[in-house]
Amino acid sequence: MTRVTAPRSNTTVSIASLKPRAVLLVCFVGSMWMVWAVSAALPFLNLAQYGVVPRTFRGLVGILFAPWLHANLAHLMANTGALVVLGWLCMWPRIAEFWQATLAGMLGAGATAWLLGAPDTVHIGASGLVFGYAGYLVARGWYTHSVFSIVVALFVAGVYGVSVLSGVLPLTPGISWQSHLGGALGGILAARIAARVRRSG
Numbered sequence: 001m002t003r004v005t006a007p008r009s010n011t012t013v014s015i016a017s018l019k020p021r022a023v024l025l026v027c028f029v030g031s032m033w034m035v036w037a038v039s040a041a042l043p044f045l046n047l048a049q050y051g052v053v054p055r056t057f058r059g060l061v062g063i064l065f066a067p068w069l070h071a072n073l074a075h076l077m078a079n080t081g082a083l084v085v086l087g088w089l090c091m092w093p094r095i096a097e098f099w100q101a102t103l104a105g106m107l108g109a110g111a112t113a114w115l116l117g118a119p120d121t122v123h124i125g126a127s128g129l130v131f132g133y134a135g136y137l138v139a140r141g142w143y144t145h146s147v148f149s150i151v152v153a154l155f156v157a158g159v160y161g162v163s164v165l166s167g168v169l170p171l172t173p174g175i176s177w178q179s180h181l182g183g184a185l186g187g188i189l190a191a192r193i194a195a196r197v198r199r200s201g
Contacts, residue, residue, distance in 0.1 A: 021091045024098070029083050032126060035068045036076050051124035052110050052179070054117030062123065063110025066179075069124040079126040082160070086133035089152050097136075100190050105132015108186020109179040116178040128179030131167060134160050135187030143195035 039047040051066045053059025062069075070076040090098040109128025117123055134156055141153025166172075167180040 021088070021095060021098075024095065025084060025087050025091070028087065028102075029080060032068050032070070032076065032080075032083075036070050036073070039069070040073075048122055048124055051122040052113040052117065053122055054114050054119060059114055059122075063107060063114060066110055066113075066124050067106055067126040067129045070126070071124065075125055079130055082130040083126060083133075086130060086137065086156065086160075089137055089156070090133050092152075093148065097140075097194065100194055101133050101136035101187055102129065104136065104186035104190030105129045105183040106186075108132060108189070109183035112182025112185070113176055113178040116182075117176070123176045123179050125176070125179070127167070128176070128183035131164060131180045131183035132187035132190075134164050135184035136191045137187075139188040139191035140195070143192055144198070 035047065039045060048069055048071065050061055051059075051069050052062030070079070087098060087102075090101045106129055109132060110123075113123040113128070137149075137156045138153045141149040141151075164180075164184065167175070168177055168184060170177045
């Protein structure tokens with residue numbers, strides 16, 4: 001007797017592809033909310049001290065930790081929406097692209113803040129990562145020329161373009177334009193490298 005496996009429906013395939021992405025994004029953004037909750041409940045921990053402190057040895061740890069640290073609830077809420085939307089778009093067509101954009105945005109934002117930030121300042125927040133996602137998505141459309149990537153790039157440019165352009169300039173006191181600039185550049189670089197790897201493969 002031959003056993004035949006019935007093909008899965010398109011609906012089943014779609015749901016199967018949505019679930020791991022949704023779980024990953026909820027856990028990723030949720031971890032930032034958990035850190036904020038701990039910092040709000042235990043203010044004596046002073047978690048903000050682990051942000052990026054320009055040109056100091058201890059400030060280097062902030063390159064990894066800063067995206068999880070926020071000054072207050074409003075700060076975190078301002079980043080959450082963009083993290084969800086742009087992070088979700090980075091997951092398609094491959095989840096690996098989310099990690100590429102995340103790593104590049106985080107390292108670019110942290111390193112640029114560490115190099116160019118004003119002395120005795122602390123740079124915290126996930127906005128540099130948001131700019132990394134935006135840079136990645138727009139640049140991916142430019143470098144890959146796929147219909148999907150171009151449509152996504154146009155959407156991101158249309159919705160977030162003005163905010164991105166103003167955010168990378170030193171226009172607003174107290175805002176880390178260095179993190180924004182570095183995150184965007186990191187995302188663009190990651191998209192370019194990924195496109196070259198795909199073409200060479």
